[in-house]
Amino acid sequence: MKPLYKRPETLQPCITHYCAGCGHGIIHRLIAEAIDELGVRERTVGMAPVGCAVLAHRYLKVDMCEPAHGRTAAVAVGIKRVRPECVVFSYQGDGDLAAIGTAETVHAANRGEPITVFFVNNAVYGMTGGQMAPTTMLDQRTTTTPRGRDGGYHGYPIRVCEMLATLDGPGYIERVAIASPKHIRHARSAVLKAFRTQTDHNAYALVEFLSPCPTHWRLGPLEALRFVEEQMTEVFPLGVYRDRFAEALAPVPE
């Protein structure tokens, strides 16, 4: 009998520490499924970021590192350059990737480092208790923007995919959403494609996930999903921002 649904081998059989309604668990699963599908678990090395996902190494059954805050891409680069046979991915939040680690993010992309970057944008700093992120939306209230984010004072939400798409280095950049089963199915194909950009084309790939944080948005899980679909996608449009291998990559099976 062929099982229709089971725990991916790459996902550890344990309960995560993530809040109810958080997107991390879904994104972990998508990554685990892709690693299983490509059959690369035993040569994969992942980066767990400082932030909510710092304990991702407890949940993903692959070799992992825990870089300093923001240095995630640089550590991934160090590993990939000396072990090109490994599949190296980083899992990063908006603070790690787009604030303290902006330089590492931009330059790894610009050199076209053959790593796969998963960028979880939930528009807020989760682990430290709900502060402003570089991707916090205008008027969004956080503990450090108690009257709402004011672009002229706090700066504007940074659109990472659009910014990196100005560079020549990257191979594949796409923004997806953790909002509905349809969005998640599409996100799954993006994750797979991002890995294959590395394994098949030795190129840089980044997938940005718009992801719910009900706890710090002070919304219920369903409201948070609606917020992703209706509000966040307005500021962060979904879509493919770079696809150098569009024709070379065979279509991802549904």
Place this chain on the structure above:
Amino acid sequence: MPNRELMSGNDAAGEGAIYAGCDAYFGYPITPQNEFTAHMAARMPELGRVFIQAESELAAISMVYGASAAGKRAMTSSSSPGISLKQEGISYIAGSRLPAVVVNVQRGGPGLGGIGPSQGDYWQATRGGGHGDYRTIVLAPASAQDMFDFTAQAFDLADRYRMCVLVLADAYIGQMMEPVVVPDEPAPPPPPKPWAVTGCAGREPVVIRSLFLGENELEEHNYRLGEDYRRVEREALRWDAVQVDDADVVLVAYGMCSRLCREAVARGRAGGLRLGLIRPITLWPFPSQAIVDAAGHAQAFLAVEMSMGQMVEDVRLALEGRRPVGLLGRPAAVSEATEICERAAALLESSRPQ
């Protein structure tokens, strides 16, 4: 017949690293160590090894972290302001128990300071440098040959103790050209690294981390690191002693200053002043016992360094008030041998019982 070549200290350190089998070099330009980075840019790719000019010192040391976590020999080099930036990564390397080699070709500070020689980073180098309760092994070269040898040895020490080894040079030693003997025999191979992230084929996954949240977990980790450091103190301590056995005044100096002090010992003795020299080769661990032993007969100690007085504190800590300790410190240049002799003579005079 070993090769004897004329090299700058910076190039010699690079060749020492290459000799030791350094797999990856990650750097960021800064004077006065730029020759080092340029040398590695030329040499590493032709050997099929990795060179990256990183976007910052923060990135460079983090690339070292990654390459080392993956089980390869990796290094970076910089000069004082850049070394300050690398302290973040050095702390994480310490916390993650990773081997790494960092060369600091010191320049003056604080801040941008200057681009001339200095030994102003002694405290930073010997006290860990970054946040947290840790140590780095510190080697102090005094010549281009030392730059080659110590950088090569740094990789062995780093692998043996799984910690960061700092080679603390200065602008004189980095820039100066001297003959360097390159050994014929190959360097010893690195030990196996079963802890490295290489993909988990045939084993359970491993994690390289410095976060320990479990109850008592961090404390146990700190005790573990402490045991490593005690082992380094027992096994890795190195110093040179020059005519210490009958010295009335013992000079204590490392790096470039130790060369001037050797000359001062000879000159002082020619004039009837019995000088000796203790030259720490490892700054951490520090040769405290050698200094205590010398206090059995020496009347006084004179620390000679290119700073306003940093290493002198370790000399005083070693002696615990047993003998007077003087300081001859110039922040941006070495003191001449004649001045060292004069200061030693005055110190001896003032420390005689009245």
